[in-house]
Amino acid sequence: MAQRVAIARALAGEPELLIADEPTTALDVSVQAGVLDLLVDLRDQRGMALILVTHDWGVLADACDRAIVMYAGQIVEDAPTRDLIAAPRHPYSAALLESIPAKVDPGAMLPMIGGTVPPPSNWPTSCRFAGRCRFATDDCTHAPIPLTRTDTGVSRCVHVDRLEEKEAADAVTTA
Numbered sequence: 631m632a633q634r635v636a637i638a639r640a641l642a643g644e645p646e647l648l649i650a651d652e653p654t655t656a657l658d659v660s661v662q663a664g665v666l667d668l669l670v671d672l673r674d675q676r677g678m679a680l681i682l683v684t685h686d687w688g689v690l691a692d693a694c695d696r697a698i699v700m701y702a703g704q705i706v707e708d709a710p711t712r713d714l715i716a717a718p719r720h721p722y723s724a725a726l727l728e729s730i731p732a733k734v735d736p737g738a739m740l741p742m743i744g745g746t747v748p749p750p751s752n753w754p755t756s757c758r759f760a761g762r763c764r765f766a767t768d769d770c771t772h773a774p775i776p777l778t779r780t781d782t783g784v785s786r787c788v789h790v791d792r793l794e795e796k797e798a799a800d801a802v803t804t805a
């Protein structure tokens with residue numbers, strides 16, 4: 631109920647854009663679904679733009695057309711949600727998706743991304759994810775990595791081809 635009151639207050643001024651930061655965190659699953667449905671209905675009824683800030687891929691998949699993944703203060707991938715979930719084009723997005731508990735066999739270890747996010751005082755000038763990336767090479771550590779076009783959107787990675795190769799190999803393995 632408190633979440634609904636907070637949403638009602640935010641909407642009282644009839645905004646054209648609503649930014650909801652972790653709007654369903656700590657809610658149980660059924661209440662979470664109700665709050666998400668409410669936000670999506672209001673978005674559609676009012677023609678309002680909605681930005682959800684979330685760590686929950688389920689929330690993203692249910693409510694968002696477009697996904698932007700951020701790491702250490704930078705956008706690292708931007709693509710339609712469906713494409714990003716099916717075929718991530720940045721190693722951080724891929725590692726996050728591999729860590730979804732529902733994707734892991736019962737009893738198996740949950741995959742983790744080793745290391746920690748560097749503090750802002752220590753952000754590298756080159757790829758900020760390099761210290762934790764399984765695809766890192768020397769090419770990743772010389773200069774800032776720009777966002778570049780991929781087949782689905784944009785990615786801040788110089789080795790998108792390696793992700794595509796892994797995706798193709800995984801597809802052969804599971805076929």
Ligand code: SF4
Nearest residue numbers: 757760763770787788
């Ligand atoms: S640029 Fe290199 S280190 Fe950074 S995400 Fe891509 S492969 Fe990994």
